[in-house]
Amino acid sequence: MRYLRLVILLSCWLGAAVAAQAQGRITGVVQDSVTHEPLAFASVFLANTTLGATTTEQGTFVFERVPKGTYDIVGSYVGYRLSKQNITVGAAAQQVTLRLASSGPQLSEVVVHADAHQEDNYRKFTGLFLGGTTFSKQCRIMNPEDVDVAFNDTSKTLTATTPNFVQIENTALGYRIKYYGLHFDYNTETEASGFDGQTVFEEMKPKDDQQRRQWAANRVAAYNGSLTHFLKSVYDNQVTESNFLAQQVRLVQPLRAMRGEQLLKKKKGAFTAADRDSMRVWDELPAIAQLNPAARPIDSLRRVSTDGRTFLRFTNELQVVFFGEAPDPGYTQPMSPIGPVSAKSPTKRQVSRLTLLAPETEIQPNGTLANPLDVVSGEYWGFQKMGEFLPLDYAPPVAVAAPAPTKQAKAK
Template sequence: MHKTLAFLLFLLPGLALGQGRLSGVVQDSATHQPLAFSSVFLANTTLGATTDDQGRFEFPKVPAGTYEAVGTYVGYRLSKQTITIGKAAAPQQLTFLLGSAGPQLGEVVVQANPHREEDFKKFTSYFLGESTFSQQCHITNPKDIVVYTNDSTKELTAAAKNFVQVENEALGYRLKYFGMFFTYNPETDFVAFSGSPVFEEMTPRDAAQQRQWEANRATAYIGSFPHFLRSVYTGQLRANGFMAQQVRIMPNKRFERLEPLSRRPAGSLTDAEQDSLEVLGKLAPAFATLYPAARSLDSLRRVADGRVYLRFTGELQVAHFGEAPDRNYSEPMATLGPEPRKQPYPAQREVSRLRLQTREAEIRPNGTLRNPADVSTGEYWGFEKMGEFLPLDYQPPVLAPTPAK
């Protein structure tokens, strides 16, 4: 099951707590001359602006929240600043100083070398995903992307000097992913990518397509990891149809005893050891035990000084009820603990796994995580990728409570 680390936490809609005004200027870092017609955007949103002939820009209405503001211009390096818009914030002024885009020590240098078709297909599969919505996503500038497979580690990496452009025909968004860097490790089956994306609303053919996009966006949001995070922050976990259970991972002692055989040269093994090595291939390295009781909200978060932290130990299994999984999801859905006759559950559900990479992860007021790398996901949430990617300023429809059983 593919796991996703970086992009999942960029999806969550901001909480409509107020609006603020943001303006500023974009300049050359060496000469301080204005850069006319450069682009400024708030990453992971549909909010973007183009500077005038004096390098000035303005966002008259920015929803309250914390954002990564990005300045970009052809031939220059990206410039980023973290900003916070409060409930009744005073207007903010930013200055972006953009430097030359020449390569620096330690930077991944993207060259115009053709990539192998096989590598590019793997990249698009892991980056875009395989869901019904992902199959309606298309990369429109494939020649700007360099994909590389390390012959030794077999790790797959991809990068673009400027941006990767994706058109999502299912959700009606055109996405430019600036500074994208992607990696896939086949040994751990782990996918991660990072960068600064900006969304643009596509123009629908007619009113019917607009309604379909709105319905698809709601489908992508409901039950997603961003929906879960927002539910934890607002204290509406059960009301929004989520149930979290503790998973305990126990190592398989038999696997641990036999695993050293796999590192020995084949010619050095006795017949008995060779037989044991064949058994090893049929063993799981660990066993997972699921505790049937649902975790309470207070056991999953810590609230202190007006801040909310996602906090738990080990792994969680998180189920969302009322939504059927995507038809392209081929894995069997995980169990839910008690037998159905003892505690019935709705037949339609999506089951995911969640692990903290640190002791706790702070959830910002707009529902995102301060550090996306603090969390990794698997199973159903690991299956959802670019096809379900929504901007921060997406506002979901008002949903009726669907409490978990």
Template sequence: MKLFRLFLVMIGLVAINYVAQAQGKITGVALDSVTREPLAFASVFLANTTQGETTTDVGKFEFKRVPPGTYDLVGSYVGYRLGKQSVTVTAGGTQQVTVLLAPTGNQLAEVVVQPEPNKPEEYQEFSKLFLGGSTFSEQCHITNPDDVRVLYDAEDDELSARAKNYAQIENDALGYRLKYYGLEFNYDKGSRSVSYYGQPVFEEMKPRDEAQRKLWEANRLIAYKGSFMHFLRSVYRNRLRTEGFMAQQVRVIINNRYGQTDSLRRMLLERHPDGSNLTKAEKDSLSLWSRSAPIYATLNPAALPIDSIRRASADGKRVYLRFTGELQVTYFGEAPDPKYGKPMSSLGTPPKGTTYPAKRQVSRLRLQGKQAEIQADGSLLNPLDVSNGEYWGFEKIGEFLPFDYTPPTPATGASSSPPTRP
């Protein structure tokens, strides 16, 4: 019996050692970029994760358990600009990093000009677009609104927002406190496109009781299932269908006749600006032309095989998302948020004899180049390589999870189906 127990202990030690070896370490120091003096008690964190540290009195820091991958290591200190450095961590390896932070200048000698207060309607519009309109987004709030500057450019018809140091968001649905450093938010009202970028760090909030802890755990799983991060992890691991996703090719077609029909439509409206004295044929023409567009899309009903959207390097260490045109991605594991407010229908017609389940989320993807590199944690090496829309465009800060989030593993005999969205 003792021998058997010793054997089990040895197995446990091997397993623990394997986990430790599967991770890496980052050590370093934060310095003033001009004087090269160490910065004591500066904040240093890995962007988009829950890993953050405070430097010692001699500016040193250490991240002991970091999964392999490439990260933005960010340093923040009062009176200094953000310092950012890309760091690649390997399994069992240690990376030594020096983070340089540039001072903003002699602030005591400067005349401080207070910006004008945000216009309430512009701030509310920014807040709605940034936090989102989902059930979880309604439980998010920015706790330092005075540090966020919102501006509207009437000439470009664009709303933008920047944050002094960071914007702090508390997500009471997921139990995260989020500090969004270097926020750059833009909303083009003409194209109705929203983009935001920065270096956020997550902090887990303390639940008031066990019931709230379980609720946060369940809500995080809901936010994860079907998310863009879930999709990218599925592509990386070659488990697209197993994880409940289907990818289909969207063909975007340019309507070469649009320019001609649009000029005819304008000419007809110039002759009859109030719509009077139009013949039946002219009314029919206007109705037809109003439905035409410069581009339109068709959907190939067949599911794309994984090899047509996933490419791995020869050594298998790098994985890329690749496709032409646009990609429609459907997730069949969860119903959309009740606040989505749009019919969750796919383009085109499904194959004969096939019906789409009612519980599905449909999103669209477009590559900015030929391909985008995916990391094991479901992040993109360059976040700007892919733009998304429809359901993924609807999900915002309310569903935002750190890249080191790991969904719970169902216990033996327990149901593996995700909880339902409230």
């Protein structure tokens, strides 16, 4: 989806109006959780956005013109633990009090034990955390000395944490990202990885107008085909118009196992040891994914409540295909769906999977989820990491008046 080489002027993109959104105002104060004394010059930010502030000498802060939606507002201060509250921004002003607890006394001496594999562990962490896309290769951790990496031989788990934040510079998209409270885990046996924390974005200053246009084009490319783009298309009832195809995936038992279970159910008398062994083997057989090739109608993807709120809602799993852009050169898995898609653009497509862990989850107007943990994404969406990470308040141009730029194969 990425790796743009600017070959045309994009001034018409940059002049395009951004979709109007309802906005609200947030005011508040940051205090010590015990004494309730204000904390001057503390950092306050809306997680995963470019919206940040520093408190006054009285510990107060203000956010003006915040786009409508649900956010985690986070307070940070040296010597204190992070404080976080979930808020929903609407037309009415929000008043927030963040109380930070002391992180406790600091050790006067730190004993460092040599680890012959420390460099390898750190390299493994950065590869999994930053990702392998062309944009990810243009990301760099600016304070590696603040990242604690360790490997547990018993659990076969690689972990990475930071006492304050890890700062990433993404020179492909033009953002500096501070990732507070990072906790990263990777199991070498299952190859499952995950990380969480609270992030704030800062716009980097372009060196010239060409770089400014390049960053704008790259951000559009990072957005196109993303999970946020798909959810926005569901919210707006523009799935087909946005070049997405959503199909239902159903996991079923192998036919042989189903027929065997049916025969055993008809059997009279107690099961023999051989019967139980057969059932155990059938239980261990992997389920087979079956695809309904028809596009899912919008009413099978979302529910709109009487008060106008929109909820993502579907059964089983979804296969989501985005047409018109080829996958990243770094994506080595076969870009082939489990069933036929369309002759519309057979070579230029990105195939992802989406699982809903709750009966339904609310979609915000900008395409984000009120609770991102309600969904699990896989395949192509699972491949994209820090290189494609955009702030929640990013809004792509309303209309593109110029052809899409070509892609570059070489990262800086």
